[in-house]
Amino acid sequence: MATAFDEMTGVPGATEVREAYVTLKRWLETTPRHLLDTRRSQAELFFRRIGITFAVYGEVEASERLIPFDIIPRVLLKREWEILERGLKQRVTALNRFLADIYGPRECLRAGVLPEDLVYRNPCFRLEMAGVKVPHDIYAHIAGIDVVRVDADTFYVLEDNVRTPSGVSYMLENREVMLRLFPELFEEHRVAPVEDYPDALLASLRSVAPAGAGRDPTVVLLTPGQYNSAFYEHSFLADKLGVELVEGPDLFVRDDVVCMRTTEGAKRVDVIYRRIDDDFLDPLVFRPDSVLGVAGLMSAYEAGNVTLANAVGTGVADDKAVYSYMPEIVRFFTGEEPILKNVPTWRCREREALAYVLDRLDELVVKEVNGSGGYGMLIGPHASRQEREQFRRKLRHAPDGFIAQPTLALSTCPTFVAEGMAPRHVDLRPFVLTGADGCRVVPGGLTRVALKEGSLVVNSSQGGGTKDTWVLDA
Amino acid sequence: MRIRIAHVTAYHYDRPVKAVIQTLRLTPRAHDGQHILAWRVEVDGAARLSPGEDALGNRLHVLSAEGTLDSLGVRVEGEVEMLDTHGVVRGAVERFPETVFLRETPLTAPDEALCAFADAAASRGTRDRLALLHHLLEAIHREMTFDTEPTHAATTAAEAFALRRGVCQDLTHVFLAACRHLGIPARYVSGYFLRGDGVVVQEAGHAWAEAYVPALGWVGFDAANGISPTDAHVRVAIGLDYLGAAPVRGARTGGGAEALSVSLRIEQAAWQTQA
Numbered sequence: 001m002a003t004a005f006d007e008m009t010g011v012p013g014a015t016e017v018r019e020a021y022v023t024l025k026r027w028l029e030t031t032p033r034h035l036l037d038t039r040r041s042q043a044e045l046f047f048r049r050i051g052i053t054f055a056v057y058g059e060v061e062a063s064e065r066l067i068p069f070d071i072i073p074r075v076l077l078k079r080e081w082e083i084l085e086r087g088l089k090q091r092v093t094a095l096n097r098f099l100a101d102i103y104g105p106r107e108c109l110r111a112g113v114l115p116e117d118l119v120y121r122n123p124c125f126r127l128e129m130a131g132v133k134v135p136h137d138i139y140a141h142i143a144g145i146d147v148v149r150v151d152a153d154t155f156y157v158l159e160d161n162v163r164t165p166s167g168v169s170y171m172l173e174n175r176e177v178m179l180r181l182f183p184e185l186f187e188e189h190r191v192a193p194v195e196d197y198p199d200a201l202l203a204s205l206r207s208v209a210p211a212g213a214g215r216d217p218t219v220v221l222l223t224p225g226q227y228n229s230a231f232y233e234h235s236f237l238a239d240k241l242g243v244e245l246v247e248g249p250d251l252f253v254r255d256d257v258v259c260m261r262t263t264e265g266a267k268r269v270d271v272i273y274r275r276i277d278d279d280f281l282d283p284l285v286f287r288p289d290s291v292l293g294v295a296g297l298m299s300a301y302e303a304g305n306v307t308l309a310n311a312v313g314t315g316v317a318d319d320k321a322v323y324s325y326m327p328e329i330v331r332f333f334t335g336e337e338p339i340l341k342n343v344p345t346w347r348c349r350e351r352e353a354l355a356y357v358l359d360r361l362d363e364l365v366v367k368e369v370n371g372s373g374g375y376g377m378l379i380g381p382h383a384s385r386q387e388r389e390q391f392r393r394k395l396r397h398a399p400d401g402f403i404a405q406p407t408l409a410l411s412t413c414p415t416f417v418a419e420g421m422a423p424r425h426v427d428l429r430p431f432v433l434t435g436a437d438g439c440r441v442v443p444g445g446l447t448r449v450a451l452k453e454g455s456l457v458v459n460s461s462q463g464g465g466t467k468d469t470w471v472l473d474a
Numbered sequence: 475m476r477i478r479i480a481h482v483t484a485y486h487y488d489r490p491v492k493a494v495i496q497t498l499r500l501t502p503r504a505h506d507g508q509h510i511l512a513w514r515v516e517v518d519g520a521a522r523l524s525p526g527e528d529a530l531g532n533r534l535h536v537l538s539a540e541g542t543l544d545s546l547g548v549r550v551e552g553e554v555e556m557l558d559t560h561g562v563v564r565g566a567v568e569r570f571p572e573t574v575f576l577r578e579t580p581l582t583a584p585d586e587a588l589c590a591f592a593d594a595a596a597s598r599g600t601r602d603r604l605a606l607l608h609h610l611l612e613a614i615h616r617e618m619t620f621d622t623e624p625t626h627a628a629t630t631a632a633e634a635f636a637l638r639r640g641v642c643q644d645l646t647h648v649f650l651a652a653c654r655h656l657g658i659p660a661r662y663v664s665g666y667f668l669r670g671d672g673v674v675v676q677e678a679g680h681a682w683a684e685a686y687v688p689a690l691g692w693v694g695f696d697a698a699n700g701i702s703p704t705d706a707h708v709r710v711a712i713g714l715d716y717l718g719a720a721p722v723r724g725a726r727t728g729g730g731a732e733a734l735s736v737s738l739r740i741e742q743a744a745w746q747t748q749a
Contacts, residue, residue: 120573127529127570127714252727253495254540256524284497284723289628295725296495299526299536 004409005151006423007074012412018152020075020472023188028072028414028421036071039181040416043069046177068465069174070415071181074426074447078192081443081471084147084155084430087339089439090330092143092432095162095317097333099139103129103313113332114325122322124315124370126278128285132302135208136436139311142201142273143432144168144446147340149411156341156408157326158427160318162310164275167446167460168431169233172197172240174446174468190473192443197431198240200442201273204435205241208307209270217270219243220260222251224276224292234275243273253296256303271307278312320369320403321347344406348399357404358395361388364404365456366395379456381407410456413467415449425450427458428469444469475557475705476511477668478743481550481679482736483722489730490542494521496724499664499711500550501533506557506565508709513552521546530718531567532711537724548722553743554708561694561702563684563709572686574714575659581715584651585632591617592652603658604687607695614648615700622677627716642681643716645697649683650715659686661712663694664719666740668706674741679721682707 006012008021017025028036047066076084101108102119109116119125144165146158175194179186202219209217223234225247238245244260251260251269259266274281280290282297300306316322322329324345330338346353346364357364361380368376378391395402412423430445447467448458458464481500504510517523521539528534539546578584584592595610621639631651634644646662653660660683667680682696682703694703703709713719726732 116571116573117576120571121577123577123579127574130529130569252493254493254538255522256536283725284495288717288723296536296538299497 004423004425005149005411007149007411007413007426010152012423020077020080024073024075024185027185027188036416040071042181043071043177046180047173050173067170067460068451069177070449070451070465070467071178072414072416072421073178073185073468073470074413074428075189075470075472076444077472081192083339085441085443087155088145088147088430088432088441090334090336090339091145091157091160091326092140092162092434092439094326094330094333095140095143095160096138096434098329099311099314099317100134100137101333102316103132103139108329108332111332113328114322118319118321118325119316122316122319124278124313124319126313126316128298128302129311129313133304134311135210135307138208138434138436139314140317141204141208141309141311141434143434144429145432146427146429148408148427150409151411154341156343158343158408159320159323160326161429162314162318163277164310165429165431166230166233166275167429167448167466168197169236170466171431171442171444171446171469173236174466175444178468189470192471192473194442194444197442198237200433200440201237202241202243204433204440205271205273205307205309207436208309210304210307212305213270218260218268219271219273220246220251220269222246222248222272222274222276224280228275230275237273241273248276248290248292248294251294251297253294253300256296256300256305258294258297258300258306269306271309273309278315281308281312320345320367321349321400324403343408346404348395348402348404353404354395354399357402358392361392363407365407366391366402366404369401369403377457379407382454382456407456410450410458413447413449415451415465415467417451417453422453424453425456425458426467443471475668476553476555476743477666477706477708478553478739478741479550479666479708480737480739481666482738483548484735484737485546486733486735487544487546487729487731488733489728490544491539491546491726491729492542493540493727494538494543494546494724495726496537496548496722497528498523498535498537498548498722499528499532499719500535500548500721502552502554502665502708502710503531503533503567504565505563505567505709507559507705508557509555511553511555513554514550516549516551518545518547529569530712531569532713532719543729556705556708558705561704562690563692563694566692566709572659572692575661575686576654576657577714578651578654579715579717580630581628581717582631582647582651582654584655585636588632588635588648588651589655591635592655595652596656604690604693606656607653607658607685607687607693610649610652611695611697611700611702614645614652614697618645618648618697620645620698641678642696642698646681646683647715649685649695649697653683653685660684661692662715662719663709663712664716664721665710666708666738667696667699668708668740668742670706674739676738676740677736678738679710680707681716681719684712 140162144161221238258269280292285298348354366378410425413426415424433440447469625640631647634640684692711719
């Protein structure tokens with residue numbers, strides 16, 4: 001594995017500093033350590049007070065915990081961001097056109113852009129959506145695209161998240177905390193604001209309301225409830241958007257119209273920003289044991305009386321086997337060369353690729369095509385022999401379920417750890433909004449950092465932390 | 475052959491129900507060998523029916539009712555003219571390529587034992603898919619015993635196979651799991667079956683499978699009876715598994731406990747009957 005690129009110094013340990021970090025580095029060197037320590041505890045207190053927690057599945061103790069926040073921001077120059085922004089818009093545009101196509105005319109399948117199997121056999125390709133017309137042909141209204149950097153000029157998309165991507169509340173809270181604790185830093189940097197994300201999100205959601213909704217559509221946020229890992233974010237966003245936070249039992253369907261129970265009687269709902277998975281949306285169509293959804297929701301949706309954001313069936317586009325065809329998908333649907341790179345991917349469903357992967361389990365990262373959150377993943381160079389053998393068996397048993405990628409040297413960013421300041425690997429999840437008037441990306445996103453030395457797993461479910469992300473306006 | 479079906483489902487609630495919503499897949503479509511002479515779905519006065527079609531082309535009704543209901547009744551009556559096509563289904567609505575029906579579902583995911591069973595049936599020296607499917611049908615019919623006791627609507631193929639017991643739904647799921655494991659597209663069919671022994675009153679509808687054979691198209695396999703469907707099989711709905719083809723899926727608000735009674739008569743119609 002190559003040496004990682006450092007966001008602050010370029011080469012790790014070098015004394016020179018990259019343009020974006022000049023002021024920040026000076027500030028870090030001149031601010032007394034005890035003052036930084038005080039600010040770090042204040043930041044933690046702040047997060048505890050607002051109750052921003054994240055439930056971690058599979059751990060008996062500490063099922064809710066604070067995601068560690070690092071006070072050293074991750075900084076991007078405007079010119080770096082502009083390339084990313086163009087690439088993200090291009091990619092999300094292609095993803096939306098791809099979804100509209102596979103649920104519509106299926107031209108990309110006829111043209112052989114990707115194998116039919118990957119779509120038709122994918123459990124996230126929802127048969128119910130075939131032929132359903134969604135407003136403005138938008139399926140992924142909210143996308144979280146995970147990007148990693150390997151050198152000064154090269155960004156790779158690690159994965160596309162177009163189901164119910166989370167993390168945007170951390171982006172907003174991190175900025176708020178930074179503004180409170182380090183006002184002096186914001187005087188010395190022209191940091192592009194992220195605070196208008198909720199307004200932009202609400203505008204996007206309203207713009208896709210059904211034709212019959214009238215001028216002031218009713219938007220709600222549908223949460224699985226307080227036991228969901230991202231419940232904090234759901235209530236935070238509902239509050240910022242100024243919309244009702246509802247659970248399945250708060251809604252009902254009558255004559256193909258979705259209504260919300262309110263103290264003043266039933267109120268028609270036009271747009272549902274749903275943060276529950278397809279499988280749980282409607283017990284009459286998907287899992288019959290779901291108590292989180294709304295019976296009849298799908299028939300109201302198919303009748304065009306309510307908009308779901310994101311649309312049902314987007315999961316087929318962020319499947320990791322489909323991911324491997326994203327360069328072709330971008331070319332086919334935009335007629336342009338992809339601006340953002342795709343990580344080279346071996347599809348274990350292909351015999352030769354599988355043989356290659358089995359030979360190099362100690363070098364590669366192996367992922368489940370349907371996994372997320374860093375679960376079901378093998379990082380070859382860091383895995384024990386036992387873990388590798390376990391994956392070897394899984395791969396032989398069900399190769400279709402896996403892809404493999406080279407272990408990328410994710411860039412590092414200086415981070416406070418127990419021993420002081422040290423480089424730690426980071427990624428970036430920008431949030432791309434799509435509404436009737438096009439795509440919008442709030443400058444920045446959520447930087448996640450792997451706090452363990454050498455670790456490449458940044459997922460909060462796996463002990464990762466977060467940082468504020470700055471895009472410098474000048 | 476002309477088959478007459480009368481199927482009444484009645485729900486009684488021990489406390490009044492505030493709202494009921496159901497999707498009904500209780501209306502057959504015509505295809506070669508299946509001609510619908512008359513078909514009616516009716517509900518009690520308080521409930522409304524709105525007709526539609528699902529993703530796979532099944533006829534669908536959404537039933538809804540609000541208010542204070544003590545009971546709910548759904549009546550299906552129809553008469554169908556059937557011809558024996560030796561299980562081959564032609565002229566049916568096909569919305570998706572057969573590849574879709576290779577998809578595993580939670581109810582049809584095989585375990586190692588079921589995979590081994592499918593592999594054994596496939597290894598009996600035939601390269602002919604139709605012959606292989608008949609081996610599989612016979613093997614399931616031989617290995618598994620029809621028994622309404624040990625399984626329920628949410629029993630998986632692997633669970634039923636481990637018990638070697640189940641109802642037509644379970645046997646069909648086992649057949650689907652085995653087919654898909656062998657790379658053969660297969661799907662669930664719900665419908666009605668006219669018994670050959672003269673018994674008219676039945677307790678439940680029937681279920682069987684269809685598997686894709688390149689030269690023939692979709693061919694039916696009735697694992698519970700160990701035969702391919704004949705003119706006694708009235709085909710109503712298809713799905714990836716039971717859930718996709720279920721005659722009734724519903725939800726309700728309020729109502730406490732529910733008592734369900736089903737009255738189902740399937741009989742050969744006299745020729746002179748006018749529909």
